[in-house]
Amino acid sequence: MNHAAIVARLRAYDPGAILDEREFRGQLSVTVRPESILGVMQFLRDDVELGYQFLENLCAVDYLGREPRFEVVYHLLSFTRRHRLCIKVGLPEQSPAVDSLTGIWPTANYQEREAYDLFGITFVGHPSLERIMMPDDWQGHPLRKDVPLGGEEVAFTFNQARIDARKPYARD
Amino acid sequence: MTIEVKQFVRDLSIPSPGDITRPALAGERETMVLNMGPHHPSTHGVLRLVVELDGETVVNVAPDIGYLHTGIEKSMESKTYQKALVMTDRTDYLAPLSNNLSYVLAVEQLLGCAVPERATTVRVLLVELQRIASHLVWLGTHALDLAAMSVFLYGFREREQILDIFELVSGARMMTSYFRVGGLAYDVPPEFPAAVQAFLAIMPERIDEYEALLTRNPIWLERTRGIGAIDTESAIALGVTGPALRATGFAWDLRKDMPYCGYETYEFAVPVARNGDIYDRYLVRVAEMRESVKLCTQALDRLIAHGPGPYVTSDRKIAPPPKSEITHSMESLIHHFKLWTEGFKPPRGDTLAAIESPRGELATYIVSDGSPKPYRVHLRAPSFVNLQALPHMARGHLVADLVALIASMDPVLGEVDR
Numbered sequence: 001m002n003h004a005a006i007v008a009r010l011r012a013y014d015p016g017a018i019l020d021e022r023e024f025r026g027q028l029s030v031t032v033r034p035e036s037i038l039g040v041m042q043f044l045r046d047d048v049e050l051g052y053q054f055l056e057n058l059c060a061v062d063y064l065g066r067e068p069r070f071e072v073v074y075h076l077l078s079f080t081r082r083h084r085l086c087i088k089v090g091l092p093e094q095s096p097a098v099d100s101l102t103g104i105w106p107t108a109n110y111q112e113r114e115a116y117d118l119f120g121i122t123f124v125g126h127p128s129l130e131r132i133m134m135p136d137d138w139q140g141h142p143l144r145k146d147v148p149l150g151g152e153e154v155a156f157t158f159n160q161a162r163i164d165a166r167k168p169y170a171r172d
Numbered sequence: 173m174t175i176e177v178k179q180f181v182r183d184l185s186i187p188s189p190g191d192i193t194r195p196a197l198a199g200e201r202e203t204m205v206l207n208m209g210p211h212h213p214s215t216h217g218v219l220r221l222v223v224e225l226d227g228e229t230v231v232n233v234a235p236d237i238g239y240l241h242t243g244i245e246k247s248m249e250s251k252t253y254q255k256a257l258v259m260t261d262r263t264d265y266l267a268p269l270s271n272n273l274s275y276v277l278a279v280e281q282l283l284g285c286a287v288p289e290r291a292t293t294v295r296v297l298l299v300e301l302q303r304i305a306s307h308l309v310w311l312g313t314h315a316l317d318l319a320a321m322s323v324f325l326y327g328f329r330e331r332e333q334i335l336d337i338f339e340l341v342s343g344a345r346m347m348t349s350y351f352r353v354g355g356l357a358y359d360v361p362p363e364f365p366a367a368v369q370a371f372l373a374i375m376p377e378r379i380d381e382y383e384a385l386l387t388r389n390p391i392w393l394e395r396t397r398g399i400g401a402i403d404t405e406s407a408i409a410l411g412v413t414g415p416a417l418r419a420t421g422f423a424w425d426l427r428k429d430m431p432y433c434g435y436e437t438y439e440f441a442v443p444v445a446r447n448g449d450i451y452d453r454y455l456v457r458v459a460e461m462r463e464s465v466k467l468c469t470q471a472l473d474r475l476i477a478h479g480p481g482p483y484v485t486s487d488r489k490i491a492p493p494p495k496s497e498i499t500h501s502m503e504s505l506i507h508h509f510k511l512w513t514e515g516f517k518p519p520r521g522d523t524l525a526a527i528e529s530p531r532g533e534l535a536t537y538i539v540s541d542g543s544p545k546p547y548r549v550h551l552r553a554p555s556f557v558n559l560q561a562l563p564h565m566a567r568g569h570l571v572a573d574l575v576a577l578i579a580s581m582d583p584v585l586g587e588v589d590r
Contacts, residue, residue, distance in 0.1 A: 024521040025281050054408055057524065059550040061539055073537065075524055075552075082429050084524070106184040107411025110560050113188070118245075128188040133241040133589060142246060149243075149250050 001049070001081060003028045009050060013043045019090075029086035037089055038099045044076055044085070045104060052076035052085055055101065058111035060119040064145035069093040070121055074101075097122040100129075118143035183567060184409055186560045187234040189222045203231050206571075210239045214317050214575040217585030219559075221578075223571065230574055233566045235559050240589040248549040252515030253279050253353060256546060260536075261347040263551060264587035266309050269302040269338070270529040272351040274551075277432060278525035278536040279353045282518040285490055288482040290475070291355035292433050297368065297471035298341070298350070299527075300464040304375070305334040306530035307457050307464075311382060314454070314579035318395050323385050330371075330378050337367050353516075354491040355484030360475075368472050375465050383458060396451035400565040400577040403448060410564060411557040414532025415456045416581060420448035426528040440467050450580040457582075490516050515544030524552075531555050531582055551590060555583040 007021050007030060017040050020031040032040050044052040057075035068090030076085045089098055100123035101108035112123040113132040120141035123129055131138065140147055155163050192205055204225045210218040218239035224232040244263060248256040260275045261268040273295055280287060312327035335345040341360050342350035350357050386392045402412070404420040417424055425442040427435040443459030445452030484491045492511050493504035518540045526535035532554030539548040558581055565581075566574050 025284065025523050027523055029522070055411065056526070056533065057535055057537060057550070057552040059537060059552075061548045073522075073550075075535070075537070079424060079429075084430075084526075086522075086524070105411070106186060106409050107557060107560060109186045110556060114556075127185065128191055130188045130190055131238075132188075133238040135238070142243060149246060 006050065006085065009047070010040065010044070014039060027084065027086060029088055031088045031090065034089045034091060034098045038104070040087070041101055041104050050078065051080050052078045054079060055105040055107050056084065058101070058108055058115065060115040060121055062119060062143065062145045067093065070096045070119060072098055072115065072121060091121060095122070096120065097124055099124050100126040102126055117141070120144065184406060184564055186563055187232055189234045189236040192222045192224050192232055192234050215578060216313060216583055219578070219583065219585055219588070221574070223574065225571065228570050230566045230569055230571060233563050233574065235562055237559070237585070237588050240585045242590070244590045245549050245551065248546060250545065252544045253518070253546060254515060256549065257352065258349050261349055262586060263553060263590055264529065264531065264534070264555065264584045265346060266584050267302050267306045267530050268346060268348050269298050269350065270527060270534060272349060273299055274525055274527045274529070274534045274536045276351045276353050277527065278523055278538045279518065281523040281525050282521060282538060282540050283353070283490060283516070285354055285485055285487060287355055287485060290478060290481040291483050293471050293474050293478070294356060294360055294483070295351055296433050296435065296438070297468055297475065300467045300471070301334050301337060301368070303464045303530045304461050305331045307461050310457060310579070310582040315386065317575050317579045318392065320385065320392065323382055326378070326381060330375065333371050337364070337371065340364060340367055352484065352491065354487065359483045365472060365476055368468065372465055372469055372472070376462065379458060379461055386454070393451065395576055396454060397449060398447070399450050399569060399573050400580060401447055401449040402561060402565055406564060407448065407561065410561040412532070412561045413558065414528070414530070414554055415453055415460065416532070416558060416561070418443065419445045419452035419456045421446045426526055426533060430526070432525070432527060438467055438470050450576055453580045517542055517544050526552070529554055531584065531587070532558055553587040553590060555587040559583055559588060
């Protein structure tokens with residue numbers, strides 16, 4: 001099944017879902033509308049011919065200065081056809097949110113929590129969308145491009161009191 | 173007194189620590205909540221588990237991670253492609269060469285850069301040695317967790333020999349950074365084949381020794397058989413890859429199914445088991461070590477048969493020119509200078525390169541914006557994703573089995589937290 005056939009099959013399922021398709025270095029990526037992600041993913045998993053049974057990877061990218069600013073990238077894998085498909089959704093800068101895939105693949109759980117923690121993307125319908133890497137009381141989302149590297153002040157003896165005063169939660 | 177073991181069949185929910193400890197739940201449940209870790213030797217790093225217990229039976233368990241979060245993905249965005257490579261050593265610190273490989277494959281894919289045959293052969297040889305070394309740490313610590321001390325000592329004896337080989341080729345035992353974009357950092361030294369041969373000659377019987385200690389050991393069987401079983405369907409739903417997936421009977425191995433580095437030209441088997449319990453994961457990993465020895469032997473034969481050759485791409489825009497040219501070629505000097513100050517610029521685009529690391533599928537996703545630094549790097553860490561299967565596997569078993577279960581999943585927390 002070549003790339004054109006895969007896109008055609010997806011288009012036949014939901015003509016309005018596909019916004020863009022790209023091929024780079026032999027890898028196919030399809031950008032779909034955020035509203036139709038659940039249906040598209042369910043179709044890609046359950047369709048006999050496509051059969052992308054495995055959610056291989058889920059991560060987010062911050063394209064600061066572009067709208068839609070955020071992109072959630074999903075990589076699906078078909079065991080039977082030994083093929084990888086990349087699905088992307090673009091999300092706006094203001095309150096980025098997309099439906100959670102935990103109902104289709106439980107493995108999306110941690111990976112969505114990671115994207116929520118590091119990028120501040122809300123996954124609607126996630127059973128426990130909490131921070132996973134950063135401390136619960138940390139403010140902001142560190143992998144966003146507008147968070148500087150090394151922006152966190154390092155606590156030494158001489159500045160410990162000042163940091164504690166600014167961040168009362170760090171002492172608890 | 174008989175303990176009633178509750179059956180939680182196919183409950184694939186993955187709780188967060190808050191789901192067990194939330195104040196709203198206080199007084200609601202008659203179970204006990206126990207904290208395990210993060211500083212506990214059997215958690216293999218800084219993994220914290222919030223365990224909900226009914227007597228000694230695990231009702232629910234929530235892994236709490238992030239204690240080793242060092243922002244590796246963020247740091248890589250501020251380094252050039254060559255320099256970001258060093259960060260990959262530090263994710264899965266038991267298999268740095270596998271991480272190197274996944275990263276350089278992704279960058280090479282972005283660049284569309286070809287790698288010389290010799291470099292590919294050395295890469296296969298070294299990542300297979302790395303697989304053995306990583307599995308030896310898993311075997312040793314797993315046995316140690318179940319109170320079999322001697323396996324640990326034997327395992328580390330052989331691992332040391334592998335680390336000596338790594339030191340021979342790269343100068344470092346663990347943080348190797350030996351694979352570079354386009355090939356290798358430098359050629360393998362002349363004494364390399366003999367050192368590998370010496371290791372491969374002894375390894376098969378050493379594996380027999382470990383097996384003699386464990387495979388039919390009644391205590392080992394008692395502690396591992398039928399415990400923490402998972403079926404293929406649940407494993408796929410939870411994203412489990414690697415030996416844990418193959419132990420369920422599903423022979424999915426990227427080296428065989430979506431080959432990279434010319435794995436399709438080597439002869440090796442993909443070991444599988446049937447029940448998906450701790451014992452089966454043990455059998456699969458031990459069998460994998462034997463297959464890796466076979467792969468190393470074939471790769472070494474090829475290396476010797478092909479003789480010396482280029483070990484890095486001749487594209488001067490990607491790999492620096494040899495030192496000998498720099499003294500008399502102006503262009504070489506300029507390229508050297510440009511590469512180490514500015515770096516190379518892959519075209520705009522994004523790719524994913526996946527390899528079969530000792531722990532499962534390790535994939536690197538890179539977005540390039542056309543500048544010399546990666547715009548975004550994401551590591552699909554097998555330990556991180558596999559850890560989600562822990563609650564499903566642990567429910568209904570005893571606390572003591574939880575320790576065996578963590579060891580059997582072989583998580584490396586550096587990779588979980590990144």
